[in-house]
Amino acid sequence: MSFYKYDTHVHTSETSPCGCVSAVELVHLYKDAGFQGIVITDHYFDGFFESLRGMSWEEKVDNYLKGYKIALNEGKKIGLNVILGMEIRFGSSPNDYLVYGIDEEFLKEYPELYNLDLSRFRELISDKGILIYQAHPFRPYIVPADPKLLDGVEVHNGNPRHNSHNEKALEFARKYCLKESSGSDFHQYEDLGRGGIIITEPVSSSEAFVRILYENKVVDLVRDI
Numbered sequence: 001m002s003f004y005k006y007d008t009h010v011h012t013s014e015t016s017p018c019g020c021v022s023a024v025e026l027v028h029l030y031k032d033a034g035f036q037g038i039v040i041t042d043h044y045f046d047g048f049f050e051s052l053r054g055m056s057w058e059e060k061v062d063n064y065l066k067g068y069k070i071a072l073n074e075g076k077k078i079g080l081n082v083i084l085g086m087e088i089r090f091g092s093s094p095n096d097y098l099v100y101g102i103d104e105e106f107l108k109e110y111p112e113l114y115n116l117d118l119s120r121f122r123e124l125i126s127d128k129g130i131l132i133y134q135a136h137p138f139r140p141y142i143v144p145a146d147p148k149l150l151d152g153v154e155v156h157n158g159n160p161r162h163n164s165h166n167e168k169a170l171e172f173a174r175k176y177c178l179k180e181s182s183g184s185d186f187h188q189y190e191d192l193g194r195g196g197i198i199i200t201e202p203v204s205s206s207e208a209f210v211r212i213l214y215e216n217k218v219v220d221l222v223r224d225i
Contacts, residue, residue: 003200005036005196006039007030007039008041008181009087009157009195010039010186011043012066012067017043018187019067020188020189021188024074036202037082038083039100040071040083043087046112083203085098090114092117097134098154100133101125101129101130101206102130106130133150133153133179135185136185139162139165151179155170156181156223158183158224159187196222198218198220198222199212
């Protein structure tokens with residue numbers, strides 16, 4: 001049986017203000033590190049979009065997708081699958097949520113999602129094949145969400161500059177029978193490959209990635225290098 005390694009939590013410098021590595025470079029880094037795919041989860045929050053003054057919503061989304069699209073094109077050249085996701089923060093809370101199953105059409109059809117809260121966002125996506133995982137739910141100032149509003153939990157966050165209390169996240173996920181994921185939370189070179197999932201088939205689209213997660217076809221988690 002073949003196995004495929006995907007990082008579920010990656011940021012580009014083109015879109016995420018805290019990202020330090022360009023989309024082209026990070027794609028090559030992940031390819032060289034033995035990964036078969038990555039999910040670009042750039043930060044989706046009010047500050048990013050409100051800084052783009054004088055633009056239509058479609059133009060703002062085009063700016064948001066810049067890092068993803070560069071990574072996607074480079075990935076096609078070198079054989080690394082690049083999938084679109086996002087890390088959303090709603091204005092009323094410091095919590096972050098990893099969202100899988102979105103596409104460009106969804107982002108353009110539903111503007112300013114950051115003005116919702118988790119409950120309203122859950123209602124919006126209920127019939128759209130989109131999954132919500134809470135990212136690093138036990139970092140300081142973060143509050144574990146109502147498990148009924150989640151599909152899963154990032155039980156391992158590999159970012160070395162934060163104590164994400166991964167053991168508490170794992171306990172929380174298992175207590176409420178939520179899906180478990182692992183991601184590097186890649187921003188800098190030192191974050192490379194510190195998290196990810198192992199699956200038994202390659203996927204290259206958001207829809208296929210969600211199917212793998214929904215059908216519980218993750219066979220193992222990557223926990224640091």
